[in-house]
Amino acid sequence: MALSGLQKIRSAYVPRLPPALQASRVRLVQGDPTTAADPSDALAISRNFPLTYGQSLAHLLPDDTDVKDAPTSLRVGVVFCGRQSPGGHNIISGLYDALKSHNPNNVLLGFVGGTEGLFAQRTLEITDSILAPFRNQGGYDLLGRTKDQIRSLQQVNDARAACESLKLDGLVLIGGCTSNADAAQLAETFASTGCRTKVVGVPVTLYGDLKNQFVETDVGFDTVCKVNSQLISNICTDALSAEKYYYFIRLMGRKASHVALECALQSHPNMVILGEEVATSKMTLFELTKQICDAVQQRAQKDKYHGVILLPEGLIESIPEVYALLEEIHEHMRQGVQVDDIPSQLSPWASALFEFLPPFIRSEFLLEKESDDSAQLSQIETEKLLAQLVETEMNRRTKAGTYTGKKFNAICHFFGYQARGSLPSNFDCDYAYALGQICYHLVAAGLNGYMATVTNLKQDVTEWRCGAAPLTAMMTVKRWLRGPGVSMIGKPTINFTKVDLNGKPYQALRQNAGTWLLDDLYRNPGPIQYSGQGANLKTVTLSIQDQDYIGRIQELWAYLEKVKKMVQPGCPEEVLKAALSSMSSVIEVLSVMSAPAFRGITPY
Amino acid sequence: MALSGLQKIRSAYVPRLPPALQASRVRLVQGDPTTAADPSDALAISRNFPLTYGQSLAHLLPDDTDVKDAPTSLRVGVVFCGRQSPGGHNIISGLYDALKSHNPNNVLLGFVGGTEGLFAQRTLEITDSILAPFRNQGGYDLLGRTKDQIRSLQQVNDARAACESLKLDGLVLIGGCTSNADAAQLAETFASTGCRTKVVGVPVTLYGDLKNQFVETDVGFDTVCKVNSQLISNICTDALSAEKYYYFIRLMGRKASHVALECALQSHPNMVILGEEVATSKMTLFELTKQICDAVQQRAQKDKYHGVILLPEGLIESIPEVYALLEEIHEHMRQGVQVDDIPSQLSPWASALFEFLPPFIRSEFLLEKESDDSAQLSQIETEKLLAQLVETEMNRRTKAGTYTGKKFNAICHFFGYQARGSLPSNFDCDYAYALGQICYHLVAAGLNGYMATVTNLKQDVTEWRCGAAPLTAMMTVKRWLRGPGVSMIGKPTINFTKVDLNGKPYQALRQNAGTWLLDDLYRNPGPIQYSGQGANLKTVTLSIQDQDYIGRIQELWAYLEKVKKMVQPGCPEEVLKAALSSMSSVIEVLSVMSAPAFRGITPY
Structure with missing residues (x-):
């Protein structure tokens, strides 16, 4: 590989860290328990995910307590699952740096060639020198990728066999909606079959369509939109x-x-x-x-x-x-x-x-x-x-x-x-690196079936909040009619969020x-800048929508609480009717927002 | 027009000036006289351009003599002729700033809609406020462009009528090979018909194919290659x-x-x-x-x-x-x-x-x-x-x-x-701005049929040299056989230089x-950077070729001088044969280089 001048400058870039990750030690705090995104899906999801459904949110906070013993050493595997998104390599560098800084004996294995590499147990042990030229670079070429699915029983079994034979404490899947739904399935299967590997997902998709009350934007979206x-x-x-x-x-x-x-x-x-x-x-x-x-x-x-x-x-x-x-x-x-x-x-x-x-x-x-x-x-x-x-x-x-x-x-x-193969923007470099570090903390804490999350992203990195949310809390179930009276129900999945x-x-x-x-009021944002003014501009979507998005969910949540109070046993029929009509308008708004979850949004 | 954050930053960018243009006054020094690029074309070109053929090179030097009277006021017109190249707007801003700084009564008229605007005398008087949002920006949208030719007698006459009725002291054509050949023709016609407007060209083409011993690269090439x-x-x-x-x-x-x-x-x-x-x-x-x-x-x-x-x-x-x-x-x-x-x-x-x-x-x-x-x-x-x-x-x-x-x-x-509409790189901004300023000095000095030039471009701006070369010195004549014994000779033109x-x-x-x-030794130069390290990288072509290019012409020139000395009247036949064979290899090399001029290359 021949790095250009700018690539060399970028490979030396040190991603900025949110406060929680700057601390020498990090504390993982349990938050509110979660349910399904849509309450009516709760039963279906809990049946499919008996062991990983309903887990609590997790928040990462700086830990100023006395230094304890060095943690026991960990072995973690990582796979590029979905279509390549700029910043993907930084998930790996964040994860690697966190692993090594906590215990030099920790091991990070990259699966070569995506999920097929996972099934075939083709691994590359990540080292400083292997990783160096890929830090803050685009593409997925450190490990490559193939088709992005872990779906069939055979595939799930092969993944489990890989994790067990490689004695992995954690498996990190890097991808979008489909890959994170696969991660949820793996986590449940591993838990139910006694496989000790903890499965963790990260929101990485240039399409920006993995978005819900826990996830404000995805790694890659910023860069791809800018290019x-x-x-x-x-x-x-x-x-x-x-x-x-x-x-x-x-x-x-x-x-x-x-x-x-x-x-x-x-x-x-x-x-x-x-x-x-x-x-x-x-x-x-x-x-x-x-x-x-x-x-x-x-x-x-x-x-x-x-x-x-x-x-x-x-x-x-x-x-x-x-x-x-x-x-x-x-x-x-x-x-x-x-x-x-x-x-x-x-x-x-x-x-x-x-x-x-x-x-x-x-x-x-x-x-x-x-x-x-x-x-x-x-x-x-x-x-x-x-x-x-x-x-x-x-x-x-x-x-x-x-x-x-x-x-x-x-x-x-x-x-x-x-656009897809671009050098990632500072935003994507920082965001991905933080997510990678969070993955380490999730695995170290033994959390299974979670997605690493960073919120408050529209603010400066110094105000970013780190945490994790159970994958099942992002799932929904598709229902449809197949012929008169024949109702079908799909597998729980993580849905693509529409505009x-x-x-x-x-x-x-x-x-x-x-x-x-x-x-013709054309406007030219120009090429991505890495230093100087203009190096820290964010997407308009993130700057104006997500703020509003969280705000509106909180508003609706408050509104629903009010309705719940209104509807008491024995309350007058008019009140019931009014509540019902309010509810239906709320449901309508929520269905448009395609982000219908109400739990776990208490600000932290 | 809605400027983005980076566009605003760029519009405030102040192009770096070569030493000659930093001085409060500039002196125009006459250099070597020029002939045709290929001596065998000299006759044909001098016949077509009796008044503008054979003019001397011009060099711009800082002038530390006492300040003289303010120059009389000038009226200059400018036209975008060729396909749009990043940096084109900076020719105008350099020209405008030089005009106004030497005499606030100087006037710059932009022709709206390219050469058709010139023929129809559609003008826009450039002012600070009109120019401000276009400084260091891409495209040609300040004035627009149409087809890029001034070829027919009618077109030449219309251009002359425009220059005369608008009382222009100078006309600057912004374009590539074709437009600069048109500029040469206009200059000759104007001179021969008593039109006092001086015609000046600038090398602007994203193709980078207007290249000879006077022109190292063209405005736009750097940016387009980078994007x-x-x-x-x-x-x-x-x-x-x-x-x-x-x-x-x-x-x-x-x-x-x-x-x-x-x-x-x-x-x-x-x-x-x-x-x-x-x-x-x-x-x-x-x-x-x-x-x-x-x-x-x-x-x-x-x-x-x-x-x-x-x-x-x-x-x-x-x-x-x-x-x-x-x-x-x-x-x-x-x-x-x-x-x-x-x-x-x-x-x-x-x-x-x-x-x-x-x-x-x-x-x-x-x-x-x-x-x-x-x-x-x-x-x-x-x-x-x-x-x-x-x-x-x-x-x-x-x-x-x-x-x-x-x-x-x-x-x-x-x-x-x-790529063509990109925000120009620092290099193109600086280069174009300097060329624009040089145009002012050429018009002020009354030079006609010249191209503004900046050389030593691979070095830092502080080492750039400013000057001008007669357009006829860049011309060649195409000859071809049309049937047995019927030899044809084309109009003198400025040829596209091949790789x-x-x-x-x-x-x-x-x-x-x-x-x-x-x-797969892929290398990613990344997006154009405007500040920090990486903002001043140049094209590989400029960095490694042009140096060699000038060097080789000088070498060949010295070689030819040697051969000339060898071949004296009455010298032995073997010497003649040896000289002839040396000559043919020189000619071969030159024909491949497609830049066969030997005059005017004494370094200045």
Whole structure:
């Protein structure tokens, strides 16, 4: 590996530590016990996780008591599970430094090649010299990764065999929603089968969609949004200089549109279309096209023939009829139908839509699914589809005489991989390093089935709070109807949190949508800075939303307490009715927020 | 316009000034007289430019003589001519600050909308407040730009009418090779028609291909290479983390591959294919495909199924048979053949190649030409063509049993617009600002047909040298045979300088090619830094090539002097033969360097 000048400077960077971790000794304090995020899921989750359900929150505090005996030595394993996020290496360096500073005999084993390395027990013992060139660097190349699942019984057993044969005291899984749900499952299985390895998760996903009352943001999101915003803004500047193209830019974001939202707040493009908006308003492909065309036409009236339009890769699945088509295609795939035969077996309406789509999109729709059973969203060029539909419609309007402006020209971009491998920002370096250190304390304290957490992140590091929350407290259960009267209940899982359409960041976007659309108020946050002014800027989302987010949960919690007091045995019927109606509005708000837990939020 | 935090910090940045420009007064000293770059072109150029040919070099020195009367007030116009390059705005701010500091009554008029704004006399008078938010920012959006030519008689006359009716003392054209050749033409025309406006050019092109003994690098090249290298390196990191894809990345670079070369030296990808290599070795599409496939196979033997391959957009025109096909298509276009009819009118061999190509490339080949008469290289997806050809060949090898590795998977990228609009690096800010200031001094001294120059750029700003060179000294004349015995001679022009395949940067690339190909020695220069360590790094090309470049020209010059002395009237035949053979090797080296001028290189 050949480090560049900046890489060398970065590898020497010392992450800033929150107060709890600066102390020579750290005390782990038990907080409130937790239940399920949604009370109605409590039973299902507690049945699936009898041993790890209902555990208490944990808080890390500086410990000024007398120094005790050196702790017994620990052996910990660590795995990169999900898609690579900038800062991932710092989880390892935080964990390693904490292990070694507490006892030089502690051992950190990295599993080489993700979960497959775990199953196959391929390990690399981390040492100072191995780790040095990876400190504060991007990517996951210290250990690599493969598919990010620990799902089948065989996989769980292999993981357990690895932990036992390697005599691990702790196993740290680095990943997003899916990997942390897998961590919860492993923790429960290990506990129930007498495996002494404690399983700990960390919130690491560039998508920023692992978010709840315990988790304010994820490692990688800050960096990825900054790199993407830099590029989007460069394109805005270019559009404004050349004044001849519309740029359609697709961004990462499968299940939720957090990256697109944050990038829009950073760069002020002319339009951004979030999957959540389209899904909520049940907008069709036709309506979406019309909306963009109307915007192009409005701008043409101001003699503007350039523009920048952002969309998340998950947008395509948010369009109702497209989602239904994809579902139908995937159902045929599941049943083993040959890809070439699928088009002829589609239902009439699905077939009609399929034939309407341009050929390149048709073949992208027929690509094999991802390992997590979703469509290959990184390969579906939604931006090209929309650009093409808009062009066709603008040409139609021109012919019909309803549009008299210049020809519409589009250029398409997908910003994915060029952000994901970035050198992490100071924020991601610090956040990840702290999480890594917390993992050590969780394992040392024997906690199992927890996620390391840092809160109050929008403040300076000196005000960050360290702790941990049980993974089961973040779980929800999916219910759906399969035919009349046949209700299904899914496995408890940690859900992807969507963009809150009632939250401040989205509202900030909407308030500005009109002027951004027409007035080209482009803003360029520039490249990530590591020193000087500008090195400690945080995402807009973190700065304005999460504060509000926690605040609103506390508000709702207080409100529910009030309702509980109102509803006493024998209280008048009107009071009951009023309480019920209040409750339903609360539930509505919460379901939009997708973060419906009420326990464990007492500030600490 | 909404400036971000970093944009505000940048707008307050004060560019560092070379010593000559720090002085309260500046003296313009006449240097050596110049001739044509290639002596055999001297006659043709002097005939085309009788009034501006053969002028002397100019050097700017600090002037410590007594302060004279304040200079009479000047009116200067400025135009963005070429494609937008980061730093362009700083030419204007340097020019503006110099104008105002020498006489507050001086006026700077910006032409709105490029050369078309010049022809139509659309001006914006630059003021402190108008300029403030654009200082040290990217893009050309202060004034905008259109097509970048001043070519037809009508256009030249319109430019002259604008300069006369606006009473301009000076006109500054900001652009690359083409725009500076246009500036030379304007200067000559103005001089010959009694127009008193002095025309001055500046070397601004992100392609970095305006390069000769007077010009070490161009404004914008530093920034664009840094942004692209950042992204390429991020993708390298990603490739190494996920280990499943080959990334084919197309970079800007039409006539020359300087951007691709510099990015490769920064990021150490597995392969880079320069247009110059392919053109020199006359490599066919088939051979190119084979070379990549062999590399994929070599890597597969080391169990590596990922990689990063760079190519410039101009590569496609460097492949001999593809160039010939494109020429044939363009000839049909010139003759007014309808696009749809062109394929059927191609010659048999061109038609065979055309039919062999994938449909998407065929339609891209049939796109309208650019304003400069070249193919729409930004729209031709050479990276997809190569990826597809490689995939087909790897599948063939698999079937034939000669390749037994895993399936080859490619992802394609074009990095163009996302770098071009970037906030400029400190280097580009400083360089452009100095050039802008020099423009003032040239106009004030009444120099016409000059390019502002700064040399010794690889050293710290405190060692930069400021001056100017006549545009005609950079010109060459193209000659070609059109049928037997019919020799044609083109208009004198400023040629795009190709990558020197004998130069140090290219040699550095080749020396490392083997290890970079197989060993994944990826290097990440990271995002551009504006403060702290790492804020003053320069391009590798500038640091290692240009030094050598000047050095080698001096060496060759000394050599030629020696040969001249050898060849005296009546000298023995062997001496003549030896001299002739030495000469031919010198000519060969020079033709490869594409920078064949010997005059005016005495160091100053």
